[in-house]
Every structure is written in structure tokens, then in C-alpha cells.
Amino acid sequence: MTRPTASTSSSTRNFRRSKSASRTSASAVTSTSNQGRLTVKLKINRDKLAEIVTRGVSSAPKNSPAIIANNARIIAEDGMLHVATTDFQMQVEASGECELSRKGSTTVDAAKLKQVVDRLPKGADVTIDFDEAKFEMIVKAGRSRTSFPTLAAEDWPARQYKEDGATFTLDGADLVKLFSHTAQELSTVPNSAMQGVFFHVANGRLAAVGTTGMILIMSSVPLPEGAEDMPQDGSGRPGVILSAETVSQILRLFRSAEEVQIVVNEHSIFVSTPTTRFCSSLLLGTYPNYTPLVSNPCDTRIKLEREACASAVALLEPFALKDQGYRLQCAGSDEGFVVAVGSQTGGGVDVVEADINGEIAAFGLNGQFMKTMLGSFKASTIQMHPDHQNRRVLFQAEDEPSMIGVIGMMNISTEMAAGPTHD
Incomplete structure (x- = not known):
């Protein structure tokens, strides 16, 4: 066996020292890297x-x-x-x-x-x-x-808002009352003011209105302190227009909250609790003047059970045709409130027991709008005020004064709903 020479031993020791130094150097680099790594x-x-x-x-x-x-x-x-x-x-x-x-x-x-x-x-x-x-x-x-x-x-594209403006508080139940029905039937016309919900002060209350032009639903709650300071729209009314998406998000996030803080300025709305903060841009424009539609109900009146009327509409709605605007034909008779429909695909007629005041001439209503309206109220008894002069039917409930609705009348082509005979 060959013995290592002194020169070989020296080289080996130098190599080991070099390797050890390399490990130390690498360790130092790793340590430095870890110190800079957050x-x-x-x-x-x-x-x-x-x-x-x-x-x-x-x-x-x-x-x-x-x-x-x-x-x-x-x-x-x-x-x-x-x-x-x-x-x-x-x-x-x-x-x-x-x-x-x-x-x-x-x-x-x-x-x-x-x-x-x-x-x-x-x-x-x-x-x-x-x-x-x-x-x-x-x-x-x-x-x-x-x-x-x-x-x-x-x-990340964070929204930068100046969070100031009219400040007030509501609870989740109030938000549900204001928004759960007013946003159901919104116009799909792009950039239309009717595409949103008008959140505003009306008659000393905080109100929300949604409409397509043929159906309108308005709901209100007592006016919270501070809400009267909301910016005014183009017609001078304190209020702002919220998109359907904004309303849906508010309901999704805050419907169960005990207390919600709301801040409204001319550009944005902020809604928050201690654990959730939401903000949204507003729709620009002036909301249509809906006040004449919900004011001065006519003397003619049909008072009936809401669920009974809803059942009649549900029974006949499948026969209402899209190309006829889902029209149902309605009228008052000695037997009660008559709902009818007829088409090439079939039809039918039903009568809902009702307390009728005045002469109720036949009129047409969109069946889908009628179903939406009846579903928006919670009261057991509702009142319908058919107003032929202004081509509207106004809906109210004595037990639910915070809600009011309007559906525009449709023309009818037959006398089918003018009082059919029942054996």
C-alpha cells in the first residue's frame, strides 16, 4: 500500500478546509437569504x-x-x-x-x-x-x-372613496323591507334610470322604489336621523339611484345584521358593520316622477284575500301568452273578482270571493306582474283600485301601510272577463 506523501496530506487538508469554508459560506448566504425573506x-x-x-x-x-x-x-x-x-x-x-x-x-x-x-x-x-x-x-x-x-x-385595484356624506343607521330587517321586492322587476334597458332602485326620502319616511314603467313597487320605513341629508337628485328630491347588483349585494351581506351604518354622498354608498364593509358607485340620472302613480287611489275598490287571488292567477298564468304580454283579463261581477284567459293553447276562468265597491269594468293585467305584486305583500287581505282614467291598478293593504304597488292596465280584445256564468 502506498503511503500518502507529505505533499498529498497537505493537499487533502487544504481541500477539506476549502470544502468546510464553502459550507460555511453557503450557510451564511442561506442565513442572509432567510433574513431577507418575509x-x-x-x-x-x-x-x-x-x-x-x-x-x-x-x-x-x-x-x-x-x-x-x-x-x-x-x-x-x-x-x-x-x-x-x-x-x-x-x-x-x-x-x-x-x-x-x-x-x-x-x-x-x-x-x-x-x-x-x-x-x-x-x-x-x-x-x-x-x-x-x-x-x-x-x-x-x-x-x-x-x-x-x-x-x-x-x-390590487382598491377603490378609493372619500367616505363622507349623509350618515344614518338601519337594521337588516329594514333593508329587507326596503329592497327585497323593489328590485325584483327592473328594466333591462341599458343606462335607464329605471334600471335601478330609487333610495330616497318621501313624505317624511325613508323609501325605496323600483319600476319597469309597467309595474312599480314602493316600500318605506321610518326616517332615521341623518337620512334627510342625502344628496338631491336632478329634480331636487333627497335620494340616490342604486343598481340592481348593489341592492342584491346589500341584501346578501346585511339582511341579518342587527345594526348597519350607511353613508351616502353624491358618488357612492357605504354600508358597514364591524365585520363587513361594502361600497358601491351610484347610477347617474334623475329618477322618473312616480308620485302621481301612487297617489289619490280612485273610489272603485276590490277587497279580497291575497292568497286566494294568487291561487287564481297561478292557475291561469300558464295560458297567458308572451306575444300578448302575458295578459290576464279581469273584471268585477256579482260573484266576485273574475280572472280569465283564453288562447289557442287553452284557457280558463276563476272567480275570487271579494268585497267590491263601485262598477268594475273589464281590464287586462300582465299575469307575471300580478304574481310578483301579490307575492310582495305579506298581509292576508289586500285592496285593488282599478283606475281606468289613469290606466293603472293600485294595490294597498290596511295591515301593511308601508307597501304600495301599481300595475299598468292592458287593453283587452274580448268580453271573456266581463262576468262569466257559473253553474
């Missing part, structure tokens, strides 16, 4: 996370050409997790408590985030890590591990 780690219960994410991603666009606009902005700070989305017209941010090791922010795909969170085991503890160096967010629950690519929160 990570955020938080822990939260899956059910609480799901509730935050569901609210927070509700304004995310589905296929925006700006990729980051499809993302949810996530901010972790001061022991709170905030999730926000925007479609450039509306923005919502939901918040909740979490266990946090270091504050930070990022953005991830909103739709994928909701899908993943919804599929995590209920009740599980979830940890979320933001790795700003790798542009990655990792979600762990039990043995599952999901990785999301991220984009910088600084580039």
Missing part, C-alpha cells in the same frame, strides 16, 4: 375562515381581463384577517379574528380560494403562510396542503 403565518378555524371568505369574495368579477382584479386581497394585521374583492363598481371587505405571528398582505385567485376553503374539513384548524419571496400562499389543514400563486397587494 413570511406571514396565521391560524384560524376553518368555519370562521369560510364565513369570512364567502362574504369577502362576493364582489369578485368572474373573468376580468386584468388578472389581479380576479384576485382577493388578503391582509393580516392586528390579530385580524381581512379578505376583499372588487369589480371596479363595488367593493366588499370581510374581517374576522385570527392568531397571527406577523402582519402582511397578498392577493390570490378569489374563486379558487373559496373552492379550497369550502372543501376543507369543517371545524379543522387552518394555517395560512404568505411567502413573499416565493410569491406563494400555502393553506394547510390536517394533512392537506394547498399552494396558491400570489400577486402583490400593492397592485
Whole structure:
């Protein structure tokens, strides 16, 4: 066996020292890299996370050409997790408590985030890590591990609003009363003022009105302090026009809230609770003057049970044709309130027991509008005021004075509803 020479031993020692120095140098580089690498780690219960994410991603666009606009902005700070989305017209941010090791922010795909969170085991503890160096967010629950690519929160298109204006509070029940029916039948004409809900002060109350021009529903609640300071529309009425999407979001987010703060200025509406903040742009324009339609009901009156009338309409509506405007023919008779329809596909007639005041000549009504109107009221008994002179039928209920509705009359071509004979 050949013994290593002194020169060989010296070279070996030099190589080992060089290798050791390289490892030390690499370790130092890694240490330096880790010091510059910022990570955020938080822990939260899956059910609480799901509730935050569901609210927070509700304004995310589905296929925006700006990729980051499809993302949810996530901010972790001061022991709170905030999730926000925007479609450039509306923005919502939901918040909740979490266990946090270091504050930070990022953005991830909103739709994928909701899908993943919804599929995590209920009740599980979830940890979320933001790795700003790798542009990655990792979600762990039990043995599952999901990785999301991220984009910088600084580039996310946050809406910048000046949150000032008329300030007042309502509860979720008031929001439901104001908006749940007034937004059902809105015009589909682009850029029409009737495409929105008129949220305004009327007759000393806070009111909401929705109309297509042929059906109108108005609901009101007592005027909260501060609402009278809302900006005025083009006709000088204190009020603003909200889009159908805005109304739907408000109901989705706040219908169960005990107290909601609302701020309205000439450009935007802000609605918030301690855990949810929502803002939206307003529709521009002057809302049609609807006051003559809901004022001065005529003396002719049909008083009947709402559910009985709804059943009659539901029975006959399938025979009402689209090309005839889903027209039902109505009239008063000695037997009660008559509803009829006839076409090549069949037809029928029904009579609803009613207390009738005055002579009720035959008139036509859109069956779909009639069904919507009857479904909007909750009172057991309603009153219809057919007004042939002004071509309208006004709906009221003594037990529900906060609601009023109007449907425009339609012409009829036969006398089918003028009082059929029943054996």
C-alpha cells in the first residue's frame, strides 16, 4: 500500500478546509437569504375562515381581463384577517379574528380560494403562510396542503372613496323591507334610470322604489336621523339611484345584521358593520316622477284575500301568452273578482270571493306582474283600485301601510272577463 506523501496530506487538508469554508459560506448566504425573506403565518378555524371568505369574495368579477382584479386581497394585521374583492363598481371587505405571528398582505385567485376553503374539513384548524419571496400562499389543514400563486397587494385595484356624506343607521330587517321586492322587476334597458332602485326620502319616511314603467313597487320605513341629508337628485328630491347588483349585494351581506351604518354622498354608498364593509358607485340620472302613480287611489275598490287571488292567477298564468304580454283579463261581477284567459293553447276562468265597491269594468293585467305584486305583500287581505282614467291598478293593504304597488292596465280584445256564468 502506498503511503500518502507529505505533499498529498497537505493537499487533502487544504481541500477539506476549502470544502468546510464553502459550507460555511453557503450557510451564511442561506442565513442572509432567510433574513431577507418575509413570511406571514396565521391560524384560524376553518368555519370562521369560510364565513369570512364567502362574504369577502362576493364582489369578485368572474373573468376580468386584468388578472389581479380576479384576485382577493388578503391582509393580516392586528390579530385580524381581512379578505376583499372588487369589480371596479363595488367593493366588499370581510374581517374576522385570527392568531397571527406577523402582519402582511397578498392577493390570490378569489374563486379558487373559496373552492379550497369550502372543501376543507369543517371545524379543522387552518394555517395560512404568505411567502413573499416565493410569491406563494400555502393553506394547510390536517394533512392537506394547498399552494396558491400570489400577486402583490400593492397592485390590487382598491377603490378609493372619500367616505363622507349623509350618515344614518338601519337594521337588516329594514333593508329587507326596503329592497327585497323593489328590485325584483327592473328594466333591462341599458343606462335607464329605471334600471335601478330609487333610495330616497318621501313624505317624511325613508323609501325605496323600483319600476319597469309597467309595474312599480314602493316600500318605506321610518326616517332615521341623518337620512334627510342625502344628496338631491336632478329634480331636487333627497335620494340616490342604486343598481340592481348593489341592492342584491346589500341584501346578501346585511339582511341579518342587527345594526348597519350607511353613508351616502353624491358618488357612492357605504354600508358597514364591524365585520363587513361594502361600497358601491351610484347610477347617474334623475329618477322618473312616480308620485302621481301612487297617489289619490280612485273610489272603485276590490277587497279580497291575497292568497286566494294568487291561487287564481297561478292557475291561469300558464295560458297567458308572451306575444300578448302575458295578459290576464279581469273584471268585477256579482260573484266576485273574475280572472280569465283564453288562447289557442287553452284557457280558463276563476272567480275570487271579494268585497267590491263601485262598477268594475273589464281590464287586462300582465299575469307575471300580478304574481310578483301579490307575492310582495305579506298581509292576508289586500285592496285593488282599478283606475281606468289613469290606466293603472293600485294595490294597498290596511295591515301593511308601508307597501304600495301599481300595475299598468292592458287593453283587452274580448268580453271573456266581463262576468262569466257559473253553474
